[in-house]
Amino acid sequence: MTISSHIAPAPETTSPGLENTVAAETILSHVDGAAGRLIVRGYDLDQISSWSFEALLVLLWKDLAPGQVTEADVQSALGQARAAAFHLVERLLPTIPHLSQVEALRFLLAALADSQTVPHHVMAIAAVPVFAAAIARNAAGSAPVAPDASLSHAEDFLFMLHGTRPSEENVRALNTYLVTVADHGLNASTFAARVIASTKAGMFSSVIGALCALKGPLHGGAPGPVLDMLDAIGSEDNINAWLSASLARGERLMGFGHRIYRVRDPRADVLKQAVGLLRHGGGRIGFAEAVEAEALALLAEKKPLRPLQTNVEFYTALVLEAVGFPRESFTNVFAAGRMGGWTAHVLEQERLGKLIRPQSRYVGPQPSQM
Incomplete structure (x- = not known):
């Protein structure tokens, strides 16, 4: 038997880090590295940095997700979802003492069932501060604090972390942080989320994959x-x-x-x-x-x-x-903000409905002639 030595040619150019390679079209955000500019759905960062995180989610989810069309809608939905997520904390927190804080967050997010009825993009956003605060308190030897569904997302995050009502200054600072890091073009974790979403694996699988990418020190650990x-x-x-x-x-x-x-x-x-x-x-x-x-x-x-x-x-x-976060929890807090962008990109990719399947250039040995 003779094996043909002909192999179809690979693309002429490759880029190991995918620099200057356009892998997606998005309405969500644009990073202009030369000008030092971040645009989120038609707004410069300095135009939205004073918005509430809930208002930013309205912008990111617009025309991509059903419901939650106002800031009040989003705040109410997130509050109810945080309360639902807390039940997982009570059951699973005793099983994670051997894990780092980001590994513990990954574990708890993996317990979110695709069969649950809360919209998955809402639950993904809501669960992270509930889990992250409980993980941080557990590491310090303290019991978790149940969320208060009436509070804003940033305020409740700090309430669950400290067990007391935070100052307005601290809430404002954390809210600004969550808004500022919510989306940032096709970064490594967002690209990972879109690749997974393109397989129709679902929201939770996609954002957990994104968190795994964020865990790497070249992306989220600095x-x-x-x-x-x-x-x-x-x-x-x-x-x-x-x-x-x-x-x-x-x-x-x-x-x-x-x-x-x-x-x-x-x-x-x-x-x-x-x-x-x-x-x-x-x-x-x-x-x-x-x-x-x-x-x-x-x-x-x-x-x-x-x-x-x-x-x-x-x-x-x-x-x-x-605002009181231990430095071991910083990656988890980053994830709490970036989850806004991840969920929006997953929704956008799901709407596109096309599997991401790039080519590679084969540089290994050729088969021998027989």
């Missing part, structure tokens, strides 16, 4: 190490020496540089303003600003050909620390 860096620097008189030594060792400065942005990440400015308005954030924010200024100066001097500007993780760390 905010915590920003605080580690600030702690290691310690004081303002040590900033230059510490940063210089780190760069000399070839280490990355956490909170600087971005795969897409070639100028300052617009989300960093929104979050810098949010944390600056917190009454108790003065000392830490002042120190962080000094670190940021020195880091940008050193990066410009030592890496003049690489545009390394402040990214969203730098001020994310300060916002989440200021």
Whole structure:
């Protein structure tokens, strides 16, 4: 038997990281890395950063999901769904002490049944703060706090975390964070969600896959190490020496540089303003600003050909620390905001109804002639 040596030619160009490859058309968001601009369904980030998270969901879900057509509709639906999700916490929380916080969130999300009657995009959004707050409290040796369905999503998240009603300043800061990170083009986790959705696996499978992508340190795990860096620097008189030594060792400065942005990440400015308005954030924010200024100066001097500007993780760390989240839970809080974009992209991909199946270029050995 003779095996033909002819193999159909692969596409002429490949891109290992899919740079400059258009893999989807979307109405949801656009990242202009050259201009430092994030557009969400026709609005610049600074136009929507003061909106409630519920209002943003109305925008993201518009024409993609039935019901929840007003901010009040979304708040009511999320409140009821948070109460439903809490029943899973009570039953399953004792089984997760050996898991990291993001692994525990993955486990609890996997317990959401496709057969449940709450709209899946609503339950996916509602469940994350319920689970994340309970996981954080469990890690600290405290019992979970049941949600209050009458509260806004951001307020209830902080209520479930601390067990007391949060200040208006903290609620506003967390809400700004959730809105700011809700969607960001076809990032790794969103692309993962769309690939899974294209197989018709369903909402929960799609967003769990997205969370698994977010778990990777190159995507969602950077905010915590920003605080580690600030702690290691310690004081303002040590900033230059510490940063210089780190760069000399070839280490990355956490909170600087971005795969897409070639100028300052617009989300960093929104979050810098949010944390600056917190009454108790003065000392830490002042120190962080000094670190940021020195880091940008050193990066410009030592890496003049690489545009390394402040990214969203730098001020994310300060916002989440200021409102009381332990740094081990930062990825889960990121997921709480990004779930808004994930659910919208899943709905959009499901409406398209086409399986994502790219080609690959085979570079292995050819079969031998027989």
